[in-house]
Amino acid sequence: MTTDKELFERANPVSKTAVTTLSQRAAAGYEKAAEILKRLNVDMDYYKNSAVTDERIRDVGILIHELRHVAMNRTIEESGINTIFDLPCGYSQRVFEMLDLGKTYVGGDLPAVIDSFLPVVNEMLTDEEKKRASFKVVDVTSYESLEKAVEHIDGPICITMEGLTPYLNKEEKKRLFANMKRLLAAKGGCWLAADAETMAYYRAGIGTFAKTKEEGQQMLNAFLTAFNSQSDSDIMGTILVERKGEKSSSDLNGGFDLNVVEKVYNSYGLNVERIPYYRDDIELKMFSKLTPEQIARLKTFIKDVHIWKITSNPDVSFDDSTQNSYEEGDFSSTFRNASGKLHIKLNGRVDSLTAPAFLKAWEEEFGNNKVDSVIIDCADLQYISSAGLRVLLIIKKALPDNELILHNVDEPIMDILDTTGFSDLFTVAD
Ligand SMILES: C[S@@+](CC[C@H](N)C(=O)[O-])C[C@H]1O[C@@H](n2cnc3c(N)ncnc32)[C@H](O)[C@@H]1O
Known part of the structure; x- marks a missing residue:
């Protein structure tokens, strides 16, 4: 347990x-x-x-x-x-x-x-x-x-x-x-x-x-x-x-x-x-x-x-337009398994605080059902930190052919994947 x-x-x-x-x-x-x-x-x-x-x-x-x-x-x-x-x-x-x-x-x-x-x-x-x-x-x-x-x-x-x-x-x-x-x-x-x-x-x-x-x-x-x-x-x-x-x-x-x-x-x-x-x-x-x-x-x-x-510096303001608002619990994931093809939809922020909930949800799914490949819909994903990226890697490694596809990846998330070198590790599809 x-x-x-x-x-x-x-x-x-x-x-x-x-x-x-x-x-x-x-x-x-x-x-x-x-x-x-x-x-x-x-x-x-x-x-x-x-x-x-x-x-x-x-x-x-x-x-x-x-x-x-x-x-x-x-x-x-x-x-x-x-x-x-x-x-x-x-x-x-x-x-x-x-x-x-x-x-x-x-x-x-x-x-x-x-x-x-x-x-x-x-x-x-x-x-x-x-x-x-x-x-x-x-x-x-x-x-x-x-x-x-x-x-x-x-x-x-x-x-x-x-x-x-x-x-x-x-x-x-x-x-x-x-x-x-x-x-x-x-x-x-x-x-x-x-x-x-x-x-x-x-x-x-x-x-x-x-x-x-x-x-x-x-x-x-x-x-x-x-x-x-x-x-x-x-x-x-x-x-x-x-x-x-x-x-x-x-x-x-x-x-x-x-x-x-x-x-x-x-x-x-x-x-x-x-x-x-x-x-x-x-x-x-x-x-x-x-x-x-x-x-x-x-x-x-x-x-x-x-x-x-x-x-x-009081004379210089900084407008962080990339900052997403976040409330505790501002994360959800939904899982739909179609004969081993698992569709995951991520909503909100996957960061150090919320990544464990994502990992838990994945482990429950993986422990109870057959999963051959995973497609993750990132359309409503606002932010992913290294803890979230680590969970994606855990998922990928658990799959028989390491087949993990990221779908609907917006520019801010793509930037994160690029700057962390993760875009080479996953298949990104439209
Ligand atoms: C090397 S320890 C240093 C702790 C403390 N400053 C000390 O000197 O004992 C690094 C700490 O960073 C925390 N940490 C890592 N990522 C964090 C994050 N995103 N937000 C807050 N704390 C984080 C870890 O939980 C860990 O306690």
């Missing part, structure tokens, strides 16, 4: 990465992270079972995730904003750290994460703390879900984003940018994006541990292999611009000119300030496990890596 959580995790495998991040922080020595892990019934050494099999890369992961978290907390404090919207919150211990600073905390994530985290965090918070903490189901590509998550908050919000953008495809990133502009324009505040230079901070971590250039290259390859097995998107393409020339893993930012990237943010009516990750006064628990030479190397390699502090 599949549970809702299993369905969510299969449609959104990224939700499991939050456990890895948490166990890396526990391994760095954060007691609250270790306690959350324990209460989630997860093994302390969970990160060792992740996609990363190269032990040296595990140490890099522990180091850079601690650095990212600490640099982010410092940047939050320096923003002076009282309400934190941690997006996505995963199973992060940040809620406790922010409450200790007297702040109000809103954590947003996909249902599988919120449903497991909420009971745990409720056990760990005092009644007074509970008044300042809330956890909401969101999909960052859905503006309505974000708006709803912070509707009880007056005044500016500090949106903190760690470990999400590398997992989003280009289309999802466009929606994220548009949604951040709308949210910041409505509430005020800032968006602290820790992952604009993901490749660069991983390279800094690798440079800290690698003894030779060759060893560094081996470690980088191990990291890229592990990442690619966890994500549909390309780690080198984590920022929303076309790559300059050939993909090059030796380039610190994977071939991106950060000034060009800033212009992309500007085109959404967003201003960017880059705040260095590293500062001489930074204290990491991991320092106790590093030699002075390694700390010096980290300092050198991380020098040009930044958290991006993004604010809404």
Whole structure:
């Protein structure tokens, strides 16, 4: 019997990465992270079972995730904003750290994460703390879900984003940018994006541990292999611009000119300030496990890596005409089986929140009836995210001849299929 959580995790495998991040922080020595892990019934050494099999890369992961978290907390404090919207919150211990600073905390994530985290965090918070903490189901590509998550908050919000953008495809990133502009324009505040230079901070971590250039290259390859097995998107393409020339893993930012990237943010009516990750006064628990030479190397390699502090430019509005309205449950599918030829009609948005319902409906059909081929009518499909595309792949793989035909595909959906490379995987017919 599949549970809702299993369905969510299969449609959104990224939700499991939050456990890895948490166990890396526990391994760095954060007691609250270790306690959350324990209460989630997860093994302390969970990160060792992740996609990363190269032990040296595990140490890099522990180091850079601690650095990212600490640099982010410092940047939050320096923003002076009282309400934190941690997006996505995963199973992060940040809620406790922010409450200790007297702040109000809103954590947003996909249902599988919120449903497991909420009971745990409720056990760990005092009644007074509970008044300042809330956890909401969101999909960052859905503006309505974000708006709803912070509707009880007056005044500016500090949106903190760690470990999400590398997992989003280009289309999802466009929606994220548009949604951040709308949210910041409505509430005020800032968006602290820790992952604009993901490749660069991983390279800094690798440079800290690698003894030779060759060893560094081996470690980088191990990291890229592990990442690619966890994500549909390309780690080198984590920022929303076309790559300059050939993909090059030796380039610190994977071939991106950060000034060009800033212009992309500007085109959404967003201003960017880059705040260095590293500062001489930074204290990491991991320092106790590093030699002075390694700390010096980290300092050198991380020098040009930044958290991006993004604010809404009041003089530039952004009209997102591609944005579809969305209400929870704004998705339906109908199935008609004609002697093994299954016709599916999709309505509304198939995103991280609704894809599990689509997967469930498909599995019920497939489990109970003979299905030889599938035709999907996309005439009323407004949007499909990578979670929805993943369900299409699951369907295709289950078919005897992998025969899945998409029908009535409008231009916006075709654009998504093209930009994600999925148009080559399915037959698109009129
Ligand atoms: C690597 S974890 C990072 C979590 C947290 N920021 C931390 O540092 O522990 C990535 C998180 O992104 C969440 N996520 C993925 N896609 C999402 C989406 N479309 N909307 C909201 N959250 C999403 C996953 O559920 C997961 O918790």
